[in-house]
Every structure is written in structure tokens, then in C-alpha cells.
Amino acid sequence: MSLSGVHVSAATWTITYPRPLTDNDLRAEYPIALLTLALEKTGVKYTLLPSERILLQGKALRQLKENREVNVVWSMTDAQREKELLPIRIPIAKGLIGWRVFLTTKSQLASFRAIDSKQALLSKTPVQGEEWPDTKILQANGFNVFTVPEYPQAFNILETGRASFFPRSVIEIQNELDSGELSADIVVEPRLSLYYPTAMYFFVNRGNVTLARLIETGLQRAIEDGSFDALFNSTYQETLKNLELPSRTVFELDNPAMPQHTPLEDSRLWYKPASVK
Structure with a gap:
């Protein structure tokens, strides 16, 4: 245009x-x-x-x-x-909206240490919003997603243990942590991340x-x-x-809902913080 x-x-x-x-x-x-x-x-x-x-x-x-x-x-x-x-x-x-790190609770944090494959991560339950495109992406990749009608409810579901983790984009998570509105029990998982192509x-x-x-x-x-x-x-x-993306283990997911006109070929428009494993 x-x-x-x-x-x-x-x-x-x-x-x-x-x-x-x-x-x-x-x-x-x-x-x-x-x-x-x-x-x-x-x-x-x-x-x-x-x-x-x-x-x-x-x-x-x-x-x-x-x-x-x-x-x-x-x-x-x-x-x-x-x-x-x-x-x-x-x-x-x-494209940073497709780079995800995890919020979890202190009591569940240790259970992520043994995860070394996407298959192992599938045993965990992520929480997402009902209408979010991320929900369909996670479901298409085999995750059993706990969905909520509204964004603030996701933190309650996480805190009460009904979900194992809340995947947050790297552009969202710092603001959420800095807001002062999260429970002290909610922490960032330090080792893992997800990547899916999206905009x-x-x-x-x-x-x-x-x-x-x-x-x-x-x-x-x-x-x-x-x-x-x-x-x-x-x-x-x-x-x-701060999130140390290059040192994290990154699991790449398919995005079957990605529109065909997404300008993936224009390298000026994308940032890749780590090699995808």
C-alpha cells in the first residue's frame, strides 16, 4: 500500500x-x-x-x-x-509475539527441569484464552490447553494448579512481572521456550x-x-x-493458522533471537 x-x-x-x-x-x-x-x-x-x-x-x-x-x-x-x-x-x-517463555508457580518449577523434548513438554497443561490464535496453535501441536474466557483469569488457573504453565510472549512477560499485580508464587521458568512463526x-x-x-x-x-x-x-x-533466549532450549511449533500472505521473506521485518532446535 x-x-x-x-x-x-x-x-x-x-x-x-x-x-x-x-x-x-x-x-x-x-x-x-x-x-x-x-x-x-x-x-x-x-x-x-x-x-x-x-x-x-x-x-x-x-x-x-x-x-x-x-x-x-x-x-x-x-x-x-x-x-x-x-x-x-x-x-x-x-515476530517476537511467537517467541514464548513460561510463567509457572514455585511449586511446579522443579517439574520442568527434566523436560528435554517437545514430547515431554506435551505432558504439561498450558493455559490460554479461548479466542486467542495461540490456543489453536498449541492444540494443533498436541497440547491439552486449559482455556479461559478472559486474560486475567489465566493467572488464577495457573496459581491454583489447574494449569502447569502460561506461555507468554517475550514482549509481554516483563511488563506483566513489572506490573506488581501477579502473585509472588508466579515465576519465570528459566530453561525452556517455544517458537512459532506468527505476527x-x-x-x-x-x-x-x-x-x-x-x-x-x-x-x-x-x-x-x-x-x-x-x-x-x-x-x-x-x-x-534478561530472558537469555539464546541459552534456552527452543521447541519449534507449526502454525497451521498462519495466513499465506505473511511477509516471511522480508528479513527486515523479523527478529530471531536464537537458533531454533
């Missing part, structure tokens, strides 16, 4: 995204910063606002599909979401082609002038170092 040949009004664009769950929910900081960067690169006048009410991911995506409350949402992609919504196919976290995109309503072109043009300009990578590195470099 390009803005060339598209008339962009001089009026101010009002762009509304899903309000974070709490003031301590830091997971939205980077997507909002990247969206702001992209809009600045286009030179348009804009106002960037959170939705009036808190919208969990499933609700936010439904409201976006119906053109209500929000007009941009960032989310992991799958074939169904790309059918219902209009994706801007630039992975906003360079987190900005999505807009299928009818909002001009907004999609606007955001994509800004992202492309940020890639070309290095400001995309600068923001990415300043946000995640420390986390990647």
Missing part, C-alpha cells in the same frame, strides 16, 4: 484504540508508541485516543469489525482475523482502506529511516537480554 494517489484530508484524524485493562497494564506502551511514530511520519494531523471503556481483545476485535468504539486494534494474526478485518502486514514486534499487526475495519494505507505508509517510512528499529531496540533489548 502507498499513499500516492490517495487524497488525504487536511482534517484531523481521530484514531481510537482499546483502552488498557489497568493503569499498570504496560503491554500497550510499545504499540501506541509505534502507532504514534507511524502517524508522525505521514505528516497528517491526528488525535490518538483510548476507547471510553476497557475492551478485552475479543471484544475489541468484534467492535472493530462492526466499526464501533475503536478504529485500530493490534493483535496476533490468523486466517480468520485477516478475513474479517484489514491487516497492515508489517509485524509490529518483528502481531495493526488491524482496521475492512472498509477503512485509507487509514490502513496511512498507517502502512508511516511504518514503511519508519523502517526505511531506522526509527522503527530504534524504537524496537530501546523497548525490548533489555528484556531479551
Whole structure:
């Protein structure tokens, strides 16, 4: 997509995204910063606002599909979401959404020490959200997934032992640990990780082609002038170092729901922190 040949009004664009769950929910900081960067690169006048009410991911995506409350949402992609919504196919976290490390409990931590294969890991029960693409990926790879309707419930399921681990992307886990809202019993498993090819995109309503072109043009300009990578590195470099991904045992999973137009061939768009085993 390009803005060339598209008339962009001089009026101010009002762009509304899903309000974070709490003031301590830091997971939205980077997507909002990247969206702001992209809009600045286009030179348009804009106002960037959170939705009036808190919208969990499933609700936010439904409201976006119906053109209500929000007009941009960032989310992991799958074939169904790309059918219902209009994706801007630039992975906003360079594929890190598919690199997963595990939250578990102190009482279950020792049981992961003997795991040295994907088959052994299948004996463990992960917890995930009912509508998350990750759930289908894990199920397709043989995991018996405990699902919950809403994200905050996953931590309770983990804490009460009904699930063995909660796979979290490397771009989420540090913010969750820093939020101060997790039980002291929940810890990071230090040895293992999962990888599956996937992307987190900005999505807009299928009818909002001009907004999609606007955001994509800004992202492309940020890639070309290095400001995309600068923001990415300043946000995640420390986390990647702390999680020690290169020294972890990485199990690669298939992603049968990955859309065929995922731009896997463009190496500028992806970050690979470790060799996959």
C-alpha cells in the first residue's frame, strides 16, 4: 500500500484504540508508541485516543469489525482475523509475539527441569484464552490447553494448579512481572521456550482502506529511516537480554493458522533471537 494517489484530508484524524485493562497494564506502551511514530511520519494531523471503556481483545476485535468504539486494534494474526478485518502486514514486534517463555508457580518449577523434548513438554497443561490464535496453535501441536474466557483469569488457573504453565510472549512477560499485580508464587521458568512463526499487526475495519494505507505508509517510512528499529531496540533489548533466549532450549511449533500472505521473506521485518532446535 502507498499513499500516492490517495487524497488525504487536511482534517484531523481521530484514531481510537482499546483502552488498557489497568493503569499498570504496560503491554500497550510499545504499540501506541509505534502507532504514534507511524502517524508522525505521514505528516497528517491526528488525535490518538483510548476507547471510553476497557475492551478485552475479543471484544475489541468484534467492535472493530462492526466499526464501533475503536478504529485500530493490534493483535496476533490468523486466517480468520485477516478475513474479517484489514491487516497492515508489517509485524509490529518483528515476530517476537511467537517467541514464548513460561510463567509457572514455585511449586511446579522443579517439574520442568527434566523436560528435554517437545514430547515431554506435551505432558504439561498450558493455559490460554479461548479466542486467542495461540490456543489453536498449541492444540494443533498436541497440547491439552486449559482455556479461559478472559486474560486475567489465566493467572488464577495457573496459581491454583489447574494449569502447569502460561506461555507468554517475550514482549509481554516483563511488563506483566513489572506490573506488581501477579502473585509472588508466579515465576519465570528459566530453561525452556517455544517458537512459532506468527505476527502481531495493526488491524482496521475492512472498509477503512485509507487509514490502513496511512498507517502502512508511516511504518514503511519508519523502517526505511531506522526509527522503527530504534524504537524496537530501546523497548525490548533489555528484556531479551534478561530472558537469555539464546541459552534456552527452543521447541519449534507449526502454525497451521498462519495466513499465506505473511511477509516471511522480508528479513527486515523479523527478529530471531536464537537458533531454533
